[in-house]
Amino acid sequence: MVNNETERPRLRGWLAMSLGLVAxxxxxxxxxxxxxxxxxxxxxxxxxxxxxxGGLIMAGLLLIAVGMRRRSSAQKPVR
Structure with a gap:
């Protein structure tokens, strides 16, 4: 199987979600x-x-929301 530019896995948003969980x-x-x-x-x-x-918890929730938005936008099919 050849891994070209259109078939690469999308791993966007994982860093923001991980940092949000730690926060x-x-x-x-x-x-x-x-x-x-x-x-x-x-x-x-x-x-x-x-x-x-409490402020850090709110910042963590915001980071998770940003990470989830990035993941969902990265999963759209590339044409």
Whole structure:
């Protein structure tokens, strides 16, 4: 099978989606530490980390949405 320019796999959007997932997990940990749900940290009980974590979660959701849009646009047939 010859792999020419029209048959190459489309792997667009995976980096943005992966970074978005990492941002959501890290933001969740920071939020839980800021709310003092995860104790024994320098960030525990400090409200600023709950706010920063929530913002990072929102940024992660945005990155996942961008990655999904790139994937869907890359799957359109090439003519």
């Amino acid at each position: 959501i997990v890290l933001g969740g940990v920071w939020t839980l530490q800021g709310l003092d749900v995860l104790p024994y940290s320098a960030m525990s009980g400090q409200t600023v980390w709950a706010v920063v974590g």
